[in-house]
Amino acid sequence: MRRHPQIIKTVLILLFTLFLNSVGWTASVDAGTSTVEETIHIKQSSKPASKDETSSPSSLSLGELRRKYKQTFKFKGPHVKQVALTFDDVPDPRFTPQVLQVLRSKGVKATFFIVGNRAVKHPDLVRQINNEGHALGNHSYSHPVLKKMKLEQFMQEILKTEDIIYRLTGKRPKIIRPPYGEVNEEEVKWAKDHHYMIVNWNVDSLDWKGLDQEKVKKNVLSEVGPGAIVLQHAGGGTGSDLTGTIKALPQIIDQLRSEGYTFVTVPELLGIPSLRVDTGVDGP
Template sequence: MLPGRRMVLRIAAALGATAAAGLFSAGRSSTPGPPATAPPGAAGPHAARRLAPTSYRLQPMTGYTPARVRRAMPPVRQRPFLRVSGAGRSMVLTFDDGPDPRYTPDILRILREHDVPAMFFVCGEQAAESPDLLREMAGDGHVVGNHSWSHPLVTRLGPSRIREELGTTSEVIERAVGSAPLWYRAPYGAWNRHSFEIGAELGMEPLAWTVDTLDWTEPGSDTIVRRVLDGAGPGVVVLSHDAGGNRSQSVAALRAYLPELLEAGYRLTVPRR
Protein backbone atom coordinates (compact mmCIF):
# COMPACT_ATOMS: atom_id res chain seq x y z
CA MET A 1 0.00 0.00 0.00
CA LEU A 2 1.48 3.33 -1.02
CA PRO A 3 1.96 6.03 1.64
CA GLY A 4 -0.89 8.50 1.99
CA ARG A 5 -0.69 12.19 1.36
CA ARG A 6 0.48 12.97 4.88
CA MET A 7 3.50 10.72 4.50
CA VAL A 8 4.19 12.12 1.01
CA LEU A 9 4.05 15.68 2.28
CA ARG A 10 6.27 14.86 5.29
CA ILE A 11 8.88 13.35 3.00
CA ALA A 12 8.63 16.21 0.53
CA ALA A 13 8.76 18.90 3.17
CA ALA A 14 11.90 17.34 4.65
CA LEU A 15 13.73 17.93 1.41
CA GLY A 16 14.14 21.63 2.13
CA ALA A 17 14.94 24.37 -0.33
CA THR A 18 18.27 23.00 -1.51
CA ALA A 19 17.08 19.44 -1.90
CA ALA A 20 13.95 20.54 -3.72
CA ALA A 21 15.99 22.34 -6.35
CA GLY A 22 17.90 19.09 -6.82
CA LEU A 23 14.74 17.01 -7.02
CA PHE A 24 14.47 17.85 -10.69
CA SER A 25 17.11 17.38 -13.34
CA ALA A 26 17.59 19.94 -16.09
CA GLY A 27 19.28 19.71 -19.43
CA ARG A 28 22.81 21.17 -19.34
CA SER A 29 23.48 23.69 -22.05
CA SER A 30 25.40 26.93 -22.34
CA THR A 31 22.73 28.33 -24.65
CA PRO A 32 19.30 29.25 -23.29
CA GLY A 33 16.44 27.58 -25.06
CA PRO A 34 13.38 25.38 -24.74
CA PRO A 35 13.67 21.80 -23.46
CA ALA A 36 14.80 19.32 -26.07
CA THR A 37 11.51 17.45 -25.79
CA ALA A 38 9.37 20.55 -26.22
CA PRO A 39 10.52 22.82 -29.07
CA PRO A 40 8.79 26.22 -29.31
CA GLY A 41 5.62 26.12 -31.33
CA ALA A 42 5.42 22.34 -31.12
CA ALA A 43 4.40 21.76 -27.52
CA GLY A 44 1.70 23.22 -25.33
CA PRO A 45 -2.03 23.69 -25.43
CA HIS A 46 -2.10 26.10 -28.39
CA ALA A 47 0.93 24.96 -30.35
CA ALA A 48 -0.54 25.21 -33.85
CA ARG A 49 -1.80 28.78 -33.54
CA ARG A 50 -1.24 32.09 -31.85
CA LEU A 51 -3.19 32.69 -28.68
CA ALA A 52 -6.50 34.40 -29.28
CA PRO A 53 -9.22 35.31 -26.81
CA THR A 54 -11.67 32.49 -26.19
CA SER A 55 -14.83 32.15 -24.15
CA TYR A 56 -12.88 31.10 -21.07
CA ARG A 57 -10.19 33.78 -21.35
CA LEU A 58 -11.17 36.70 -19.13
CA GLN A 59 -10.11 40.33 -19.37
CA PRO A 60 -7.08 41.14 -17.21
CA MET A 61 -7.91 42.86 -13.96
CA THR A 62 -7.05 46.53 -13.58
CA GLY A 63 -5.24 48.12 -10.69
CA TYR A 64 -2.56 45.43 -10.38
CA THR A 65 1.10 46.26 -10.67
CA PRO A 66 3.89 43.69 -10.98
CA ALA A 67 4.97 42.22 -7.68
CA ARG A 68 8.11 43.74 -6.18
CA VAL A 69 11.09 41.89 -7.56
CA ARG A 70 14.59 41.40 -6.29
CA ARG A 71 17.81 41.14 -8.19
CA ALA A 72 18.23 37.76 -9.84
CA MET A 73 20.38 35.53 -7.68
CA PRO A 74 22.42 32.57 -8.93
CA PRO A 75 21.80 30.07 -10.14
CA VAL A 76 19.78 31.51 -13.00
CA ARG A 77 18.76 28.49 -15.03
CA GLN A 78 19.61 28.19 -18.68
CA ARG A 79 17.13 25.39 -19.26
CA PRO A 80 14.05 24.25 -17.32
CA PHE A 81 13.92 21.20 -15.11
CA LEU A 82 12.57 18.27 -17.10
CA ARG A 83 12.08 15.39 -14.70
CA VAL A 84 12.30 14.13 -11.14
CA SER A 85 15.69 12.69 -10.22
CA GLY A 86 16.93 10.44 -7.46
CA ALA A 87 13.51 9.75 -5.97
CA GLY A 88 12.82 6.12 -6.87
CA ARG A 89 9.57 5.39 -8.73
CA SER A 90 8.31 8.95 -8.37
CA MET A 91 6.27 10.84 -10.95
CA VAL A 92 4.75 14.31 -11.04
CA LEU A 93 1.33 15.17 -12.49
CA THR A 94 0.96 18.75 -13.73
CA PHE A 95 -2.06 20.66 -15.04
CA ASP A 96 -1.84 23.92 -17.02
CA ASP A 97 -4.03 26.89 -17.95
CA GLY A 98 -6.55 26.81 -15.09
CA PRO A 99 -8.28 27.09 -12.90
CA ASP A 100 -11.57 26.45 -14.68
CA PRO A 101 -14.68 25.97 -12.49
CA ARG A 102 -16.02 23.47 -15.03
CA TYR A 103 -13.14 20.98 -14.79
CA THR A 104 -10.68 21.87 -12.02
CA PRO A 105 -13.03 20.80 -9.18
CA ASP A 106 -13.40 17.33 -10.69
CA ILE A 107 -9.63 16.97 -11.04
CA LEU A 108 -9.17 18.07 -7.43
CA ARG A 109 -11.81 15.58 -6.31
CA ILE A 110 -10.10 12.67 -8.10
CA LEU A 111 -6.69 13.58 -6.68
CA ARG A 112 -8.21 13.85 -3.20
CA GLU A 113 -9.82 10.42 -3.48
CA HIS A 114 -6.38 8.89 -4.08
CA ASP A 115 -4.41 11.12 -1.68
CA VAL A 116 -2.24 12.31 -4.54
CA PRO A 117 -0.63 15.78 -4.79
CA ALA A 118 -0.11 17.51 -8.14
CA MET A 119 1.11 20.79 -9.59
CA PHE A 120 -1.24 23.37 -11.10
CA PHE A 121 0.34 26.02 -13.33
CA VAL A 122 -2.32 28.69 -13.38
CA CYS A 123 -2.89 31.68 -15.64
CA GLY A 124 -3.34 34.92 -13.72
CA GLU A 125 -6.49 36.01 -15.52
CA GLN A 126 -8.09 32.69 -14.62
CA ALA A 127 -6.77 32.66 -11.08
CA ALA A 128 -8.06 36.17 -10.39
CA GLU A 129 -11.60 34.98 -11.15
CA SER A 130 -11.41 31.76 -9.09
CA PRO A 131 -9.31 32.40 -5.97
CA ASP A 132 -11.34 29.83 -4.04
CA LEU A 133 -10.05 27.11 -6.35
CA LEU A 134 -6.47 28.22 -5.71
CA ARG A 135 -7.12 28.02 -1.98
CA GLU A 136 -8.58 24.55 -2.45
CA MET A 137 -5.47 23.47 -4.37
CA ALA A 138 -3.15 24.75 -1.66
CA GLY A 139 -5.33 23.32 1.11
CA ASP A 140 -5.14 19.87 -0.47
CA GLY A 141 -1.35 20.00 -0.58
CA HIS A 142 -0.95 20.76 -4.28
CA VAL A 143 1.68 23.14 -5.65
CA VAL A 144 0.28 26.26 -7.32
CA GLY A 145 2.67 27.44 -10.03
CA ASN A 146 2.85 30.45 -12.34
CA HIS A 147 1.89 30.05 -16.02
CA SER A 148 1.86 33.80 -16.89
CA TRP A 149 -1.12 36.13 -16.88
CA SER A 150 -2.53 35.77 -20.41
CA HIS A 151 -0.62 32.81 -21.91
CA PRO A 152 1.49 34.78 -24.41
CA LEU A 153 4.42 33.51 -26.43
CA VAL A 154 7.10 34.76 -24.05
CA THR A 155 9.89 34.73 -26.63
CA ARG A 156 8.11 37.57 -28.47
CA LEU A 157 7.89 39.80 -25.39
CA GLY A 158 10.29 42.36 -24.01
CA PRO A 159 11.61 42.07 -20.45
CA SER A 160 9.11 44.56 -18.98
CA ARG A 161 6.16 42.66 -20.41
CA ILE A 162 7.53 39.32 -19.20
CA ARG A 163 7.97 40.80 -15.74
CA GLU A 164 4.39 42.07 -15.81
CA GLU A 165 2.99 38.70 -16.97
CA LEU A 166 4.85 36.74 -14.31
CA GLY A 167 4.87 39.31 -11.53
CA THR A 168 1.16 40.09 -11.63
CA THR A 169 0.29 36.39 -11.66
CA SER A 170 2.56 35.75 -8.68
CA GLU A 171 0.81 38.55 -6.84
CA VAL A 172 -2.64 37.09 -7.53
CA ILE A 173 -1.50 33.67 -6.32
CA GLU A 174 0.03 35.15 -3.18
CA ARG A 175 -3.16 37.04 -2.37
CA ALA A 176 -5.18 33.85 -2.73
CA VAL A 177 -3.03 31.30 -0.90
CA GLY A 178 -0.78 33.41 1.31
CA SER A 179 2.54 32.75 -0.42
CA ALA A 180 4.04 33.50 -3.82
CA PRO A 181 4.64 30.62 -6.26
CA LEU A 182 8.04 28.95 -6.30
CA TRP A 183 7.69 27.30 -9.73
CA TYR A 184 6.71 28.55 -13.15
CA ARG A 185 6.18 27.16 -16.64
CA ALA A 186 6.45 29.10 -19.89
CA PRO A 187 3.37 29.01 -22.14
CA TYR A 188 3.93 26.74 -25.13
CA GLY A 189 7.11 25.51 -23.47
CA ALA A 190 8.91 28.49 -25.05
CA TRP A 191 11.65 29.92 -22.81
CA ASN A 192 14.33 32.54 -23.27
CA ARG A 193 17.08 34.19 -21.24
CA HIS A 194 14.82 36.99 -20.02
CA SER A 195 12.19 34.56 -18.74
CA PHE A 196 14.80 32.60 -16.77
CA GLU A 197 16.29 35.78 -15.28
CA ILE A 198 12.94 37.34 -14.38
CA GLY A 199 11.67 34.05 -12.99
CA ALA A 200 14.74 33.97 -10.73
CA GLU A 201 14.10 37.56 -9.65
CA LEU A 202 10.62 36.48 -8.59
CA GLY A 203 12.04 33.52 -6.67
CA MET A 204 10.76 30.84 -9.04
CA GLU A 205 12.33 27.77 -10.66
CA PRO A 206 11.35 26.74 -14.22
CA LEU A 207 9.70 23.37 -14.81
CA ALA A 208 8.95 21.78 -18.19
CA TRP A 209 7.70 18.20 -18.69
CA THR A 210 8.69 14.75 -19.86
CA VAL A 211 5.39 13.35 -21.18
CA ASP A 212 2.95 15.55 -23.11
CA THR A 213 -0.52 14.01 -23.17
CA LEU A 214 -1.59 16.42 -25.95
CA ASP A 215 -4.98 16.40 -24.24
CA TRP A 216 -5.66 19.90 -25.61
CA THR A 217 -6.23 18.27 -29.01
CA GLU A 218 -9.11 16.27 -27.48
CA PRO A 219 -7.86 12.92 -28.84
CA GLY A 220 -10.22 10.88 -26.63
CA SER A 221 -9.76 9.82 -23.04
CA ASP A 222 -8.47 6.36 -24.02
CA THR A 223 -5.66 7.93 -26.03
CA ILE A 224 -4.72 10.21 -23.14
CA VAL A 225 -4.65 7.23 -20.78
CA ARG A 226 -2.43 5.28 -23.17
CA ARG A 227 0.01 8.16 -23.53
CA VAL A 228 0.39 8.49 -19.77
CA LEU A 229 0.78 4.78 -19.11
CA ASP A 230 3.13 4.27 -22.06
CA GLY A 231 5.25 7.19 -20.92
CA ALA A 232 5.25 6.32 -17.23
CA GLY A 233 8.63 5.80 -15.65
CA PRO A 234 10.83 6.95 -12.77
CA GLY A 235 11.23 10.70 -12.85
CA VAL A 236 8.53 11.45 -15.40
CA VAL A 237 6.67 14.78 -15.33
CA VAL A 238 3.27 14.54 -17.06
CA LEU A 239 1.68 17.55 -18.77
CA SER A 240 -2.13 17.80 -18.88
CA HIS A 241 -4.62 20.70 -18.81
CA ASP A 242 -7.57 21.63 -16.64
CA ALA A 243 -8.66 24.63 -18.73
CA GLY A 244 -8.34 26.21 -22.16
CA GLY A 245 -11.17 24.27 -23.79
CA ASN A 246 -13.30 21.21 -23.22
CA ARG A 247 -11.30 19.21 -20.67
CA SER A 248 -13.85 16.49 -19.93
CA GLN A 249 -11.56 13.97 -21.65
CA SER A 250 -8.69 15.01 -19.40
CA VAL A 251 -10.87 14.48 -16.34
CA ALA A 252 -12.04 11.05 -17.53
CA ALA A 253 -8.48 10.04 -18.38
CA LEU A 254 -7.17 11.02 -14.94
CA ARG A 255 -9.90 8.96 -13.32
CA ALA A 256 -8.70 5.94 -15.33
CA TYR A 257 -4.90 6.17 -15.30
CA LEU A 258 -4.31 7.39 -11.75
CA PRO A 259 -5.28 4.14 -9.99
CA GLU A 260 -3.26 2.17 -12.56
CA LEU A 261 -0.15 4.23 -11.82
CA LEU A 262 -0.60 3.69 -8.11
CA GLU A 263 -1.14 -0.05 -8.52
CA ALA A 264 2.05 -0.19 -10.61
CA GLY A 265 3.97 1.19 -7.65
CA TYR A 266 4.47 4.78 -8.72
CA ARG A 267 4.55 7.46 -6.06
CA LEU A 268 2.94 10.68 -7.26
CA THR A 269 4.79 13.55 -5.64
CA VAL A 270 5.48 17.28 -5.91
CA PRO A 271 8.56 19.41 -5.18
CA ARG A 272 8.74 21.44 -1.99
CA ARG A 273 11.01 24.47 -1.46
Protein backbone atom coordinates in the same frame (compact mmCIF):
# COMPACT_ATOMS: atom_id res chain seq x y z
CA MET B 1 42.58 85.07 -92.27
CA ARG B 2 42.48 87.16 -89.11
CA ARG B 3 39.04 85.81 -88.40
CA HIS B 4 40.35 82.26 -87.95
CA PRO B 5 41.68 82.77 -84.39
CA GLN B 6 38.38 84.36 -83.41
CA ILE B 7 36.41 81.49 -84.91
CA ILE B 8 38.65 78.95 -83.22
CA LYS B 9 38.28 80.77 -79.92
CA THR B 10 34.50 80.79 -80.26
CA VAL B 11 34.44 77.09 -81.09
CA LEU B 12 36.61 76.28 -78.09
CA ILE B 13 34.37 78.29 -75.78
CA LEU B 14 31.31 76.45 -77.09
CA LEU B 15 32.98 73.09 -76.67
CA PHE B 16 34.07 73.95 -73.13
CA THR B 17 30.55 75.09 -72.24
CA LEU B 18 29.10 71.86 -73.58
CA PHE B 19 31.68 69.92 -71.58
CA LEU B 20 30.76 71.72 -68.34
CA ASN B 21 27.06 71.13 -68.90
CA SER B 22 27.73 67.48 -69.54
CA VAL B 23 29.76 67.10 -66.33
CA GLY B 24 27.20 68.99 -64.30
CA TRP B 25 24.33 66.88 -65.64
CA THR B 26 26.18 63.66 -64.92
CA ALA B 27 27.01 64.81 -61.41
CA SER B 28 23.37 65.71 -60.89
CA VAL B 29 22.25 62.24 -61.98
CA ASP B 30 24.87 60.60 -59.80
CA ALA B 31 23.86 62.72 -56.85
CA GLY B 32 20.22 61.86 -57.43
CA THR B 33 21.00 58.17 -57.63
CA SER B 34 23.04 58.40 -54.46
CA THR B 35 20.15 60.10 -52.68
CA VAL B 36 17.68 57.44 -53.79
CA GLU B 37 20.00 54.61 -52.76
CA GLU B 38 20.66 56.26 -49.41
CA THR B 39 16.94 56.71 -48.79
CA ILE B 40 16.28 53.05 -49.57
CA HIS B 41 19.10 52.00 -47.28
CA ILE B 42 17.74 54.10 -44.40
CA LYS B 43 14.25 52.68 -44.82
CA GLN B 44 15.58 49.14 -44.79
CA SER B 45 17.77 49.64 -41.75
CA SER B 46 15.12 51.45 -39.69
CA LYS B 47 12.10 49.29 -40.46
CA PRO B 48 10.31 47.84 -37.41
CA ALA B 49 11.77 44.49 -36.44
CA SER B 50 9.62 41.43 -36.76
CA LYS B 51 8.27 39.80 -33.61
CA ASP B 52 11.03 37.20 -33.72
CA GLU B 53 13.72 39.87 -34.07
CA THR B 54 12.27 41.92 -31.24
CA SER B 55 11.81 39.10 -28.82
CA SER B 56 14.62 36.64 -29.37
CA PRO B 57 17.48 37.80 -27.15
CA SER B 58 18.82 34.27 -27.36
CA SER B 59 18.88 31.76 -30.17
CA LEU B 60 19.42 28.84 -27.80
CA SER B 61 16.93 26.01 -28.08
CA LEU B 62 14.98 24.81 -25.05
CA GLY B 63 17.32 21.83 -24.77
CA GLU B 64 20.35 24.10 -24.82
CA LEU B 65 18.78 26.36 -22.21
CA ARG B 66 18.11 23.39 -19.93
CA ARG B 67 21.70 22.24 -20.24
CA LYS B 68 23.10 25.72 -19.64
CA TYR B 69 20.82 26.45 -16.66
CA LYS B 70 20.54 23.02 -15.10
CA GLN B 71 19.60 24.29 -11.65
CA THR B 72 16.96 26.70 -12.94
CA PHE B 73 15.29 25.01 -15.90
CA LYS B 74 13.82 21.55 -15.29
CA PHE B 75 11.61 19.21 -17.25
CA LYS B 76 11.90 16.01 -15.21
CA GLY B 77 13.01 14.83 -11.80
CA PRO B 78 15.63 12.36 -10.59
CA HIS B 79 15.49 8.68 -11.53
CA VAL B 80 13.19 7.59 -8.72
CA LYS B 81 9.84 5.80 -8.72
CA GLN B 82 7.93 9.03 -8.37
CA VAL B 83 5.66 10.93 -10.74
CA ALA B 84 4.46 14.52 -10.57
CA LEU B 85 1.07 15.14 -12.13
CA THR B 86 0.70 18.74 -13.28
CA PHE B 87 -2.36 20.63 -14.50
CA ASP B 88 -2.18 23.83 -16.53
CA ASP B 89 -4.57 26.70 -17.29
CA VAL B 90 -6.40 26.77 -13.99
CA PRO B 91 -8.74 27.73 -12.50
CA ASP B 92 -11.63 26.75 -14.76
CA PRO B 93 -15.03 26.02 -13.20
CA ARG B 94 -15.86 23.55 -15.99
CA PHE B 95 -12.97 21.18 -15.30
CA THR B 96 -10.89 22.11 -12.25
CA PRO B 97 -13.45 20.93 -9.64
CA GLN B 98 -13.75 17.55 -11.38
CA VAL B 99 -9.99 17.06 -11.45
CA LEU B 100 -9.78 18.03 -7.79
CA GLN B 101 -12.50 15.53 -6.95
CA VAL B 102 -10.59 12.68 -8.64
CA LEU B 103 -7.35 13.61 -6.87
CA ARG B 104 -9.15 13.85 -3.55
CA SER B 105 -10.76 10.44 -3.99
CA LYS B 106 -7.37 8.89 -4.84
CA GLY B 107 -5.41 10.69 -2.14
CA VAL B 108 -3.04 12.27 -4.68
CA LYS B 109 -1.38 15.66 -4.45
CA ALA B 110 -0.58 17.37 -7.73
CA THR B 111 0.75 20.69 -9.00
CA PHE B 112 -1.52 23.33 -10.54
CA PHE B 113 -0.17 26.11 -12.74
CA ILE B 114 -2.35 29.18 -12.33
CA VAL B 115 -3.23 31.76 -14.97
CA GLY B 116 -3.60 35.15 -13.32
CA ASN B 117 -6.58 36.53 -15.20
CA ARG B 118 -8.49 33.32 -14.48
CA ALA B 119 -7.59 33.47 -10.81
CA VAL B 120 -9.16 36.93 -10.66
CA LYS B 121 -12.40 35.53 -12.08
CA HIS B 122 -12.46 32.36 -9.95
CA PRO B 123 -10.63 33.11 -6.69
CA ASP B 124 -12.47 30.45 -4.70
CA LEU B 125 -11.07 27.72 -6.93
CA VAL B 126 -7.53 28.95 -6.33
CA ARG B 127 -8.18 28.84 -2.59
CA GLN B 128 -9.63 25.34 -2.93
CA ILE B 129 -6.58 24.07 -4.81
CA ASN B 130 -4.36 25.46 -2.09
CA ASN B 131 -6.53 24.32 0.81
CA GLU B 132 -6.56 20.75 -0.49
CA GLY B 133 -2.79 20.61 -0.25
CA HIS B 134 -1.73 20.85 -3.86
CA ALA B 135 1.34 22.77 -5.00
CA LEU B 136 0.90 26.04 -6.84
CA GLY B 137 2.80 27.26 -9.88
CA ASN B 138 2.81 30.45 -11.93
CA HIS B 139 1.50 30.14 -15.49
CA SER B 140 1.58 33.87 -16.38
CA TYR B 141 -1.26 36.37 -16.29
CA SER B 142 -2.67 36.19 -19.81
CA HIS B 143 -1.13 33.02 -21.28
CA PRO B 144 1.03 34.65 -23.99
CA VAL B 145 4.09 33.28 -25.76
CA LEU B 146 6.55 34.67 -23.23
CA LYS B 147 9.69 34.19 -25.31
CA LYS B 148 8.38 36.77 -27.80
CA MET B 149 7.98 39.43 -25.14
CA LYS B 150 10.38 42.04 -23.85
CA LEU B 151 11.79 41.29 -20.41
CA GLU B 152 9.68 44.00 -18.77
CA GLN B 153 6.52 42.45 -20.21
CA PHE B 154 7.60 39.00 -19.09
CA MET B 155 8.18 40.32 -15.58
CA GLN B 156 4.73 41.89 -15.50
CA GLU B 157 3.12 38.60 -16.53
CA ILE B 158 4.89 36.73 -13.74
CA LEU B 159 4.79 39.29 -10.95
CA LYS B 160 1.17 40.25 -11.50
CA THR B 161 0.10 36.62 -11.23
CA GLU B 162 2.35 36.10 -8.22
CA ASP B 163 0.69 38.99 -6.41
CA ILE B 164 -2.77 37.59 -7.18
CA ILE B 165 -1.80 34.15 -5.86
CA TYR B 166 -0.29 35.76 -2.77
CA ARG B 167 -3.44 37.74 -2.03
CA LEU B 168 -5.55 34.59 -2.34
CA THR B 169 -3.32 32.07 -0.57
CA GLY B 170 -0.52 33.92 1.21
CA LYS B 171 1.99 32.08 -0.99
CA ARG B 172 4.48 33.15 -3.66
CA PRO B 173 5.21 30.06 -5.78
CA LYS B 174 8.79 29.32 -6.72
CA ILE B 175 7.97 27.46 -9.92
CA ILE B 176 7.01 28.99 -13.25
CA ARG B 177 5.68 27.14 -16.26
CA PRO B 178 5.78 29.29 -19.39
CA PRO B 179 2.73 28.86 -21.63
CA TYR B 180 3.49 26.46 -24.47
CA GLY B 181 6.77 25.71 -22.67
CA GLU B 182 8.43 28.58 -24.55
CA VAL B 183 10.96 30.88 -22.88
CA ASN B 184 14.14 32.69 -23.89
CA GLU B 185 17.52 32.99 -22.23
CA GLU B 186 17.01 36.50 -20.88
CA GLU B 187 13.89 35.30 -19.07
CA VAL B 188 15.62 32.22 -17.68
CA LYS B 189 18.43 34.43 -16.38
CA TRP B 190 15.91 36.68 -14.67
CA ALA B 191 14.19 33.67 -13.12
CA LYS B 192 17.53 32.40 -11.84
CA ASP B 193 18.52 35.76 -10.37
CA HIS B 194 15.18 36.10 -8.59
CA HIS B 195 15.05 32.59 -7.11
CA TYR B 196 12.46 31.06 -9.41
CA MET B 197 12.61 27.74 -11.24
CA ILE B 198 11.28 27.13 -14.75
CA VAL B 199 9.49 23.78 -14.94
CA ASN B 200 8.29 22.18 -18.16
CA TRP B 201 7.49 18.47 -18.63
CA ASN B 202 8.71 15.28 -20.26
CA VAL B 203 5.35 13.51 -20.63
CA ASP B 204 2.63 15.25 -22.64
CA SER B 205 -0.92 13.93 -22.51
CA LEU B 206 -1.92 16.14 -25.46
CA ASP B 207 -5.29 16.41 -23.75
CA TRP B 208 -5.73 19.98 -24.95
CA LYS B 209 -6.64 18.47 -28.31
CA GLY B 210 -9.86 17.15 -26.80
CA LEU B 211 -8.69 13.54 -26.95
CA ASP B 212 -10.84 10.78 -25.58
CA GLN B 213 -10.11 8.83 -22.41
CA GLU B 214 -8.16 6.02 -24.05
CA LYS B 215 -5.89 8.31 -26.05
CA VAL B 216 -5.08 10.46 -23.04
CA LYS B 217 -4.36 7.36 -20.98
CA LYS B 218 -2.13 5.89 -23.71
CA ASN B 219 -0.20 9.13 -24.20
CA VAL B 220 0.64 9.28 -20.51
CA LEU B 221 1.30 5.63 -19.69
CA SER B 222 3.40 4.98 -22.78
CA GLU B 223 5.85 7.75 -21.85
CA VAL B 224 5.99 7.71 -18.05
CA GLY B 225 9.21 6.72 -16.37
CA PRO B 226 10.93 7.39 -13.05
CA GLY B 227 10.93 11.09 -12.20
CA ALA B 228 8.35 11.97 -14.84
CA ILE B 229 6.59 15.31 -14.90
CA VAL B 230 3.24 14.82 -16.65
CA LEU B 231 1.48 17.65 -18.46
CA GLN B 232 -2.30 17.68 -18.34
CA HIS B 233 -4.90 20.43 -18.21
CA ALA B 234 -7.66 21.31 -15.78
CA GLY B 235 -8.72 24.37 -17.73
CA GLY B 236 -9.03 25.43 -21.32
CA GLY B 237 -10.33 27.94 -23.79
CA THR B 238 -13.79 28.38 -25.22
CA GLY B 239 -15.01 25.07 -26.60
CA SER B 240 -12.35 23.01 -24.84
CA ASP B 241 -13.29 19.47 -23.90
CA LEU B 242 -11.21 17.84 -21.17
CA THR B 243 -13.62 14.99 -20.52
CA GLY B 244 -10.92 12.58 -21.66
CA THR B 245 -8.54 13.87 -18.99
CA ILE B 246 -11.09 13.60 -16.21
CA LYS B 247 -12.08 10.05 -17.17
CA ALA B 248 -8.52 8.86 -17.76
CA LEU B 249 -7.07 10.34 -14.57
CA PRO B 250 -8.24 7.67 -12.06
CA GLN B 251 -7.11 4.89 -14.39
CA ILE B 252 -3.70 6.51 -14.85
CA ILE B 253 -3.29 6.82 -11.10
CA ASP B 254 -4.33 3.21 -10.47
CA GLN B 255 -2.06 1.83 -13.20
CA LEU B 256 1.02 3.73 -12.08
CA ARG B 257 0.46 2.77 -8.46
CA SER B 258 0.25 -0.86 -9.50
CA GLU B 259 3.69 -0.40 -11.11
CA GLY B 260 5.15 0.90 -7.86
CA TYR B 261 5.02 4.64 -8.50
CA THR B 262 4.12 7.20 -5.87
CA PHE B 263 2.68 10.62 -6.63
CA VAL B 264 4.36 13.79 -5.47
CA THR B 265 4.22 17.50 -6.21
CA VAL B 266 6.82 19.14 -8.44
CA PRO B 267 8.66 20.75 -5.50
CA GLU B 268 8.77 17.37 -3.74
CA LEU B 269 10.05 15.63 -6.87
CA LEU B 270 12.77 18.21 -7.45
CA GLY B 271 13.64 18.57 -3.77
CA ILE B 272 13.08 22.32 -3.74
CA PRO B 273 11.05 24.71 -1.59
CA SER B 274 7.56 25.31 -2.90
CA LEU B 275 7.86 29.03 -2.17
CA ARG B 276 10.39 31.64 -3.17
CA VAL B 277 12.97 32.64 -0.58
CA ASP B 278 13.13 36.16 -2.01
CA THR B 279 9.62 37.60 -1.92
CA GLY B 280 10.66 41.08 -2.95
CA VAL B 281 9.58 42.46 -6.29
CA ASP B 282 12.87 43.38 -7.93
CA GLY B 283 13.79 44.78 -11.29
CA PRO B 284 15.65 42.97 -14.06
